[in-house]
Amino acid sequence: MLAQFVNVLYSIIDRMYIGNIADVGDIALAGVGICGPIVTMISAFAAWIGNGGAPLLSIKSGEQNKEGASAILANCFVLLIGMAVCLTIGAYLCKDALLVWFGATERIFPYAETYMRIYLIGTVFAVLSLGLNQFIICQGFSNLGMVSVIIGAVLNILLDPLFIFALHMGVRGAAVATVLSQAASCAFSLYILFRGPVPVKITFRGYSLPVCRDVLTLG
Numbered sequence: 001m002l003a004q005f006v007n008v009l010y011s012i013i014d015r016m017y018i019g020n021i022a023d024v025g026d027i028a029l030a031g032v033g034i035c036g037p038i039v040t041m042i043s044a045f046a047a048w049i050g051n052g053g054a055p056l057l058s059i060k061s062g063e064q065n066k067e068g069a070s071a072i073l074a075n076c077f078v079l080l081i082g083m084a085v086c087l088t089i090g091a092y093l094c095k096d097a098l099l100v101w102f103g104a105t106e107r108i109f110p111y112a113e114t115y116m117r118i119y120l121i122g123t124v125f126a127v128l129s130l131g132l133n134q135f136i137i138c139q140g141f142s143n144l145g146m147v148s149v150i151i152g153a154v155l156n157i158l159l160d161p162l163f164i165f166a167l168h169m170g171v172r173g174a175a176v177a178t179v180l181s182q183a184a185s186c187a188f189s190l191y192i193l194f195r196g197p198v199p200v201k202i203t204f205r206g207y208s209l210p211v212c213r214d215v216l217t218l219g
Contacts, residue, residue, distance in 0.1 A: 011039060014175075018170075018174050024111075028170065031104065031171065032171065035112055042127065043126070045083050047219075048216070049083060052219020053073070053076035055218060056211075056214060057200060058138045071205075071206030071207075071211055073135055074205060074207060075208060081128070084126075115172075118172060118176060122183060125182040128190070132193055136148065141198055144197075155181040155184050164177070190202075
């Protein structure tokens, strides 16, 4: 829940700064607002995998079945990456139509398209940071899960004014700051699940279609 809240916070922080861009703040703000449903959709797919896999991992861990727990995490990791790739390609191909569908007018569209085009480059970071956070928390390390999302939130607060105003990048700067912040959060989560103190780490074995089905069904 905290991870999803912080993901929404990225958008809120972006809008706070974008609204203060000289001359075009109101139009740019409307453009970024149009992107909201697409960002929410991406978050929902990440939560689908995380909410489906984390309880199954907890059950296997409670049964002292570390191999089974490891297989669940391995399959969820692949699912998250596959989901991110599909979302990136699908959203990029359909973004213009989606933005118009969500209400982008001729004046607003350039700002919405600019923000969305850059944001989609970091889809894999957004999906992995949100999805993997569940597997850190469910193993009893909620403090590290919180650190992961705080890293992204704080970095976004610091980078937004730098890219938007200091580097005069405007809406592009807001999108770049968000992508970099999500990348930092993603990198921390990956470090914890590959080399951190969690008992069940990401491995590259145990792939199974039935496990994927169970995760998607429960999620």
